[in-house]
Amino acid sequence: xxxxxxxxxxxxxxxxxxxxxxxxxxxxxxxxxxxxxxxxxxxxxxxxxxxxxxxxxxxxxxxxxxxxxxxxxxxxxxxxxxxxxxxxxxxxxxxxxxxxxxxxxxxxxxxxxxxxxxxxxxxxxxxxxxxxxxxxxxxxxxxxxxxxxxxxxxxxxxxxxxxxxxxxxxxxxxxxxxxxxxxxxxxxxxxxxxxxxxxxxxxxxxxxxxxxxxxxxxxxxxxxxxxxxxxxxxxxxxxxxxxxxxxxxxxxxxxxxxxxxxxxxxxxxxxxxxxxxxxxxxxxxxxxxxxxxx
Amino acid sequence: xxxxxxxxxxxxxxxxxxxxxxxxxxxxxxxxxxxxxxxxxxxxxxxxxxxxxxxxxxxxxxxxxxxxxxxxxxxxxxxxxxxxxxxxxxxxxxxxxxxxxxxxxxxxxxxxxxxxxxxxxxxxxxxxxxxxxxxxxxxxxxxxxxxxxxxxxxxxxxxxxxxxxxxxxxxxxxxxxxxxxxxxxxxxxx
Amino acid sequence: xxxxxxxxxxxxxxxxxxxxxxxxxxxxxxxxxxxxxxxxxxxxxxxxxxxxxxxxxxxxxxxxxxxxxxxxxxxxxxxxxxxxxxxxxxxxxxxxxxxxxxxxxxxxxxxxxxxxxxxxxxxxxxxxxxxxxxxxxxxxxxxxxxxxxxxxxxxxxxxxxxxxxxxxxxxxxxxxxxxxxxxxxxxxxxxxxxxxxxxxxxxxxxxxxxxxxxxxxxxxxxxxxxxxxxxxxxxxxxxxxxxxxxxxxxxxxxxxxxxxxxxxxxxxxxxxxxxxxxxxxxxxxxxxxxxxxxxxxxxxxxxxxxxxxxxxxxxxxxxxxxxxxxxxxxxxxxxxxxxxxxxxxxxxxxxxxxxxxxxxxxxxxxxxxxxxxxxxxxxxxxxxxxxxxxxxxxxxxxxxxxxxxxxxxxxxxxxxxxxxxxxxxxxxxxxxxxxxxxxxxxxxxxxxxxxxxxxxxxxxxxxxxxxxxxxxxxx
Numbered sequence: 014x015x016x017x018x019x020x021x022x023x024x025x026x027x028x029x030x031x032x033x034x035x036x037x038x039x040x041x042x043x044x045x046x047x048x049x050x051x052x053x054x055x056x057x058x059x060x061x062x063x064x065x066x067x068x069x070x071x072x073x074x075x076x077x078x079x080x081x082x083x084x085x086x087x088x089x090x091x092x093x094x095x096x097x098x099x100x101x102x103x104x105x106x107x108x109x110x111x112x113x114x115x116x117x118x119x120x121x122x123x124x125x126x127x128x129x130x131x132x133x134x135x136x137x138x139x140x141x142x143x144x145x146x147x148x149x150x151x152x153x154x155x156x157x158x159x160x161x162x163x164x165x166x167x168x169x170x171x172x173x174x175x176x177x178x179x180x181x182x183x184x185x186x187x188x189x190x191x192x193x194x195x196x197x198x199x200x201x202x203x204x205x206x207x208x209x210x211x212x213x214x215x216x217x218x219x220x221x222x223x224x225x226x227x228x229x230x231x232x233x234x235x236x237x238x239x240x241x242x243x244x245x246x247x248x249x250x251x252x253x254x255x256x257x258x259x260x261x262x263x264x265x266x267x268x269x270x271x272x273x274x275x276x277x278x279x280x281x282x283x284x285x286x287x288x289x290x291x292x293x294x295x296x297x298x299x300x301x302x303x304x305x306x307x
Numbered sequence: 308x309x310x311x312x313x314x315x316x317x318x319x320x321x322x323x324x325x326x327x328x329x330x331x332x333x334x335x336x337x338x339x340x341x342x343x344x345x346x347x348x349x350x351x352x353x354x355x356x357x358x359x360x361x362x363x364x365x366x367x368x369x370x371x372x373x374x375x376x377x378x379x380x381x382x383x384x385x386x387x388x389x390x391x392x393x394x395x396x397x398x399x400x401x402x403x404x405x406x407x408x409x410x411x412x413x414x415x416x417x418x419x420x421x422x423x424x425x426x427x428x429x430x431x432x433x434x435x436x437x438x439x440x441x442x443x444x445x446x447x448x449x450x451x452x453x454x455x456x457x458x459x460x461x462x463x464x465x466x467x468x469x470x471x472x473x474x475x476x477x478x479x480x481x482x483x484x485x486x487x488x489x490x491x492x493x494x495x496x497x
Numbered sequence: 498x499x500x501x502x503x504x505x506x507x508x509x510x511x512x513x514x515x516x517x518x519x520x521x522x523x524x525x526x527x528x529x530x531x532x533x534x535x536x537x538x539x540x541x542x543x544x545x546x547x548x549x550x551x552x553x554x555x556x557x558x559x560x561x562x563x564x565x566x567x568x569x570x571x572x573x574x575x576x577x578x579x580x581x582x583x584x585x586x587x588x589x590x591x592x593x594x595x596x597x598x599x600x601x602x603x604x605x606x607x608x609x610x611x612x613x614x615x616x617x618x619x620x621x622x623x624x625x626x627x628x629x630x631x632x633x634x635x636x637x638x639x640x641x642x643x644x645x646x647x648x649x650x651x652x653x654x655x656x657x658x659x660x661x662x663x664x665x666x667x668x669x670x671x672x673x674x675x676x677x678x679x680x681x682x683x684x685x686x687x688x689x690x691x692x693x694x695x696x697x698x699x700x701x702x703x704x705x706x707x708x709x710x711x712x713x714x715x716x717x718x719x720x721x722x723x724x725x726x727x728x729x730x731x732x733x734x735x736x737x738x739x740x741x742x743x744x745x746x747x748x749x750x751x752x753x754x755x756x757x758x759x760x761x762x763x764x765x766x767x768x769x770x771x772x773x774x775x776x777x778x779x780x781x782x783x784x785x786x787x788x789x790x791x792x793x794x795x796x797x798x799x800x801x802x803x804x805x806x807x808x809x810x811x812x813x814x815x816x817x818x819x820x821x822x823x824x825x826x827x828x829x830x831x832x833x834x835x836x837x838x839x840x841x842x843x844x845x846x847x848x849x850x851x852x853x854x855x856x857x858x859x860x861x862x863x864x865x866x867x868x869x870x871x872x873x874x875x876x877x878x879x880x881x882x883x884x885x886x887x888x889x890x891x892x893x894x895x896x897x898x899x900x901x902x903x904x905x906x907x908x909x910x911x912x913x914x915x916x917x918x919x920x921x922x923x924x925x926x927x928x929x930x931x932x933x934x935x936x937x938x939x940x941x942x943x944x945x946x947x948x949x950x951x952x953x954x955x956x957x958x959x960x961x962x963x964x965x966x967x968x969x970x971x972x
Contacts, residue, residue, distance in 0.1 A: 016413060016414055049610060059897065064893065065397070067620055070621075073624070074624050146634060150862070151862070152861065152863040153861060173857075173860065183875060184872075186868075256453050257369040259450050260369040264398060
């Protein structure tokens with residue numbers, strides 16, 4: 014159901030009268046106790062307040078981890094997007110080449126030359142990095158993992174298969190990297206073969222390459238989907254953690270009441286004025302909250 | 308040192324002779340009890356009336372075991388109110404009617420949430436926002452994205468998370484340029 | 498038979514003296530109304546021995562003739578039982594106060610929860626390790642530097658607290674030595690008072706003011722050690738601490754000696770006499786300080802040492818299984834064995850690249866060891882045995898225990914203070930000077946004095962008549 018502010022206001026107005034009445038008749042005996050300034054003031058409470066502070070600190074750390082993880086995965090997603098575009102173009106060229114009949118060997122070779130360019134591009138994409146750290150090298154992030162090769166499978170991979178783990182909540186881990194070799198290998202191989210077959214003018218083989226390219230595309234897309242799903246997971250976790258942080262920070266354990274009490278006391282004056290105006294049935298424009306704090 | 312006083316406003320007894328039954332009509336009995344709170348920064352003991360207590364069946368995120376809070380509306384704090392956990396005197400929140408901070412603050416309560424709150428009718432709902440008050444109180448923010456919905460009649464409440472982008476998790480109470488949203492019909496209370 | 502008028506004169510004179518003494522004592526009381534330890538003095542005016550009327554072996558007339566009165570005994574209004582009670586409770590109060598004092602000092606050092614204590618430093622420590630886990634590679638040198646710096650902040654704070662705990666104990670030791678010196682001076686004072694009192698009382702008088710001073714000295718002694726006293730026939734007292742005799746009448750005193758004990762940081766053991774057995778101090782002020790010095794504060798030192806040692810051992814074990822930027826196995830991250838000595842390995846301080854965040858040699862993006870070290874925040878095992886508390890848990894327990902102990906001793910101290918206050922008031926009401934009462938007494942003595950003076954002048958007149966008015970024939 015929808016709750017609108019106007020409705021809230023109406024309800025609030027009704028309640029205000031009774032609230033004020035209740036405020037006046039509320040038996041409010043305040044016996045001022047001691048501030049929590051020493052453990053002996055309230056040992057159990059002090060221990061708990063230390064725990065709340067630690068929870069807040071831990072929460073902040075998790076939020077930062079999630080930010081950093083999101084950056085990494087976002088960069089990964091961009092790179093995979095580019096790889097997908099490369100493969101799409103390769104696919105188009107493969108389709109053309111498969112129609113061998115109307116093409117001359119030199120036409121085919123032109124296509125082959127372009128596929129070679131695409132192959133080089135793929136090599137560059139495979140070595141994509143974020144702030145100098147390679148996205149697809151496993152844990153060997155300081156070195157370029159891919160080099161285009163003159164022989165099958167069309168690449169050499171010098172990265173490792175390590176997983177980059179991040180802790181985003183107590184004992185909750187996320188692997189933020191996408192395995193380089195498994196993801197890119199089909200693409201390299203497919204394009205390598207496509208180029209060679211195009212250069213050889215072998216239209217039949219090119220038809221076979223087309224399905225290889227499709228599979229390579231499939232691999233890239235599914236890697237992207239996985240990254241997307243992880244990013245969603247992190248976003249949800251981030252939202253929850255942020256809410257938790259705000260709630261934890263809502264606890265007022267520091268004593269900043271001197272300013273606050275003063276600010277609030279100015280409102281008490283307004284309370285009287287407002288009461289009067291209500292009773293008078295007037296709808297005077299209420300000054301803003303800030304006016305009393307300036 | 309602790310005293311619980313009982314305020315009974317009216318008690319009447321009606322006797323139905325023919326039916327042979329006695330029915331007792333009791334008007335609202337507001338029991339007062341003592342809670343401990345740190346709302347002014349110091350640990351103190353305050354008497355509150357039973358009808359200020361709200362049940363939070365799911366607690367509050369981060370405080371799932373805190374199932375009962377007292378909403379203290381002290382004139383000294385107005386327009387802010389204090390939501391004090393009865394489970395731990397250290398857990399208390401400064402809250403405010405978000406309508407004071409933003410015009411047209413409106414939200415949709417999902418069916419499951421409405422059911423949890425026993426909310427049949429929007430007019431029995433009341434909305435509060437938790438405030439974060441840092442060292443510099445002018446940097447105070449309200450959690451507009453995660454309001455507390457209160458069923459006033461049934462005294463049940465819950466914190467919900469809204470998806471409307473207009474309502475951030477940390478809405479500056481005093482605005483970035485020092486102005487406050489003007490709001491028609493804005494009233495001063497929680 | 499007739500009584501010589503001289504006899505009457507004599508009697509009147511005695512009456513005058515007796516009342517004069519009464520007035521003197523009252524003035525003395527009034528003058529000492531505010532003197533601490535002063536016991537109100539009463540004059541007991543007793544009748545003098547009546548004469549039997551003269552005659553051979555037997556009074557000829559009926560009855561005895563009174564001979565008047567003299568100021569008998571000037572007594573102090575004092576209740577020995579109350580004094581003993583006061584001394585016991587005052588001693589207990591000192592004991593509690595000293596223990597409470599020491600614990601409050603410990604609280605100040607820890608500075609929780611409002612200050613920047615170890616709790617927030619631990620939070621920061623884990624925060625920076627988390628930063629490292631997000632960016633473990635060789636190139637993240639600024640992050641590594643921060644890890645070193647924050648770890649060092651943590652260890653130097655632990656060192657400082659350990660040192661300050663030691664300072665509290667040293668301070669307590671110095672206070673014990675001072676207290677022992679004071680006690681010995683008090684023993685000597687009692688000896689001297691004994692000597693003087695004995696001399697005065699040999700003459701038959703009561704040395705009331707000196708006895709008051711001696712009682713006050715005993716009061717002060719009982720706040721340092723538990724003492725009992727017994728009075729000897731000559732008016733001197735023996736002061737005993739348990740079975741050990743501190744003051745032996747007018748003969749001698751035995752001093753307590755503070756002997757540094759090398760086996761206890763050089764802190765003093767207290768012996769009865771030089772080279773004597775351990776002093777049986779009882780449970781008074783000095784004992785309270787010793788308890789704080791040797792039991793209470795060390796308990797917190799031990800807790801902190803355990804926290805430090807566990808952190809060192811666990812972290813180093815994990816770190817040793819890791820590899821630094823150069824592909825070399827991790828060196829110990831922390832050095833030291835306890836709270837006073839814990840520090841960050843100087844080699845790592847000089848070169849943060851030596852932090853072993855990775856679990857595989859040469860694997861730059863590997864952060865597994867960093868993740869392991871962060872996990873110590875929520876669990877110390879592995880590598881430590883299951884059930885080992887985390888730094889946070891152990892520290893919070895320590896803080897809670899400290900809070901609880903301090904609260905308890907504070908309550909103890911204030912309850913004792915209330916009790917002592919009550920007993921003081923009772924002593925005061927018994928021995929204290931009530932100015933109203935003294936004013937009434939003064940009036941009474943004055944009237945009696947005047948009456949006696951009139952009697953004297955009557956006799957004087959009679960005598961005058963007799964002496965000067967008779968037998969003047971021929972003058």
